[in-house]
Amino acid sequence: MSYPRNVLPVKKRYALSWYLTGALTARTGDEMSGPALLLAAYALTGSAARASVLLAAATVAAAVGGPVLGVLLDRAERPDRLLAAALALHALGLAAVLLTLDRLPFPLTLLLAVLSGLPGPALSAGWTARMPLTTSRAAALDAMTFDAASLAGPSLAALVTRLSSAQAAVVTAVTLICTAIPAALRLPGRGAGGSEPAAPRRPESATASGVSGSAVSAPVGEGPLRVRVLAGARYVLARPALAAVTAGSVVSSVGQGVLTACVPLLGERVLGGAADGALLPALAAGSALVANAVHARRAPGADPVRVMCAGALSQAAGAALAVAAGAADTADTAAVTLVLASALVIGAGEGPQLAGLFAVRHRETPERLRGQVFTTGASAKITGFALGAAGGGALGTWSLTGALLTAATLQLAAARVTAGRA
Structure with a gap:
C-alpha cells in the first residue's frame, strides 16, 4: 500500500534530474555562445565594433x-x-548568424542576431518556470546551474577557440543547446500531474496602490503584458530608494557592457x-561567487545600498587595473598579472x-508587484548592457x-546614483 504514495515523489525527483541536466547543458551553451559569437565576429570581420554590435x-x-515568452509559457x-x-x-538563429557572418551584408546578420535572441530567455526564466519541484533545495540546485554555466561557458569558448577556431566554439554552443x-x-506538461507551479497564482489584484496617477488593476499573471510592465515601472519611479538602485544598476550595466566589448x-x-x-x-564569475559567499557569511545584515555602492566602486577599480594592463607596451608578466587582477x-x-x-527590491516591493518590478528592472539592465557593448x-x-x-x-557614476546622488 505504500508504493502508490511514493510514485509521485519518485517521478518528481526523476523529472528534477532531467530538468537540472537540461538546464545545466542549455545554460552552459548559452553562456558559451556570447563570447564565442563575439570572438567569431571579430575573427571573421576584423572589427571589434561590429563584433560588439552583433x-x-x-x-x-x-x-x-x-x-513575451513568459506569457506564452503561462x-x-x-x-x-x-x-x-x-x-x-535559439540554436537555429545562432547557427544562421554564424553562417552569414562575412558572407551576407552585415545588416542582415544583425537582423538574424535579433531574431536569435528573442527566444534566448527560454534558457533562463523559461527553464525556471518549468521546475518540477518548488522546494528550497530544488531552487538552490537550479541557482547552481547558473553559477556553473557562467564559469564553464566562457572557459569552454576560450578552450575550443584556442584548440580549433571561434567558429567551432559557436558550433559547440549550438550543439549544447x-x-x-x-x-x-x-x-x-500542464495537467500532467507531475509538476507544481513555480509561483502559485494569487487571486488578488496587482494594483499599484500608493503610486500616484496609477489605476492599473489586473490579476497577477493576467492582463496585457503592457499593463504589467507599466505597473512595475510606475511603482519603481514612485519609490525613491527603489528608483535610485534601479537607475544605478542600469548605469553599472552600461559600464559592464563596455568592459565586455x-x-x-x-x-x-x-x-x-x-x-x-x-x-x-x-x-x-568565479570571483563573484566567492565574494557572495563571504558576504553572506560575514556581513549578512549589511545595508544593501552601501553594498551596491561598494560593488560599483570595486568594478571601477578593476577597470582602472585593466587600463594599466592595456597601456603596457608589451605583454609582459606584469601586464598579465594586472589584467587577471582586474x-x-x-x-x-x-x-x-x-x-x-x-x-x-524585495524590501521595497509588495509581493503582488514583485514580478513586474523584477521584470522591469531586468529588462532595463539588459538594455543598458547592450548599449554599453555596442558603444564599447x-x-x-x-x-x-x-x-x-x-x-x-x-x-563611479553608478555608485553616486545608487546612493541617491545624481
Whole structure:
C-alpha cells in the first residue's frame, strides 16, 4: 500500500534530474555562445565594433523576448513543447548568424542576431518556470546551474577557440543547446500531474496602490503584458530608494557592457590572443561567487545600498587595473598579472552588487508587484548592457584606454546614483 504514495515523489525527483541536466547543458551553451559569437565576429570581420554590435543586437532582443515568452509559457497547454521549440529556434538563429557572418551584408546578420535572441530567455526564466519541484533545495540546485554555466561557458569558448577556431566554439554552443531539447520535452506538461507551479497564482489584484496617477488593476499573471510592465515601472519611479538602485544598476550595466566589448582587445594585447580574453569573464564569475559567499557569511545584515555602492566602486577599480594592463607596451608578466587582477576585482564587486539589488527590491516591493518590478528592472539592465557593448566596441577600436576609462567612469557614476546622488 505504500508504493502508490511514493510514485509521485519518485517521478518528481526523476523529472528534477532531467530538468537540472537540461538546464545545466542549455545554460552552459548559452553562456558559451556570447563570447564565442563575439570572438567569431571579430575573427571573421576584423572589427571589434561590429563584433560588439552583433552581441548587443542579440542581447537587446532578449530583453523584449523574456516577458513575451513568459506569457506564452503561462498560457500554453503544452509548455514543455513550447520550451523545446524556443531552444530549437535559439540554436537555429545562432547557427544562421554564424553562417552569414562575412558572407551576407552585415545588416542582415544583425537582423538574424535579433531574431536569435528573442527566444534566448527560454534558457533562463523559461527553464525556471518549468521546475518540477518548488522546494528550497530544488531552487538552490537550479541557482547552481547558473553559477556553473557562467564559469564553464566562457572557459569552454576560450578552450575550443584556442584548440580549433571561434567558429567551432559557436558550433559547440549550438550543439549544447540542442542537446538540452530532449530534456525539455521530458519535463511534465500542464495537467500532467507531475509538476507544481513555480509561483502559485494569487487571486488578488496587482494594483499599484500608493503610486500616484496609477489605476492599473489586473490579476497577477493576467492582463496585457503592457499593463504589467507599466505597473512595475510606475511603482519603481514612485519609490525613491527603489528608483535610485534601479537607475544605478542600469548605469553599472552600461559600464559592464563596455568592459565586455573590450575583452577580445585585452586578450589580444595582453594575453597573446583574442580567444584568451574569453577567460576573463569566467575568472570574474568565479570571483563573484566567492565574494557572495563571504558576504553572506560575514556581513549578512549589511545595508544593501552601501553594498551596491561598494560593488560599483570595486568594478571601477578593476577597470582602472585593466587600463594599466592595456597601456603596457608589451605583454609582459606584469601586464598579465594586472589584467587577471582586474577580472578578480571586477567580479568581487559584481556579485555583492547583484545580491544587494535583489535585497532592496524585495524590501521595497509588495509581493503582488514583485514580478513586474523584477521584470522591469531586468529588462532595463539588459538594455543598458547592450548599449554599453555596442558603444564599447566602437570606442575600444579607437582607443582601448579610452573605452576602459569610460567603463571606470560609468561605475563611479553608478555608485553616486545608487546612493541617491545624481
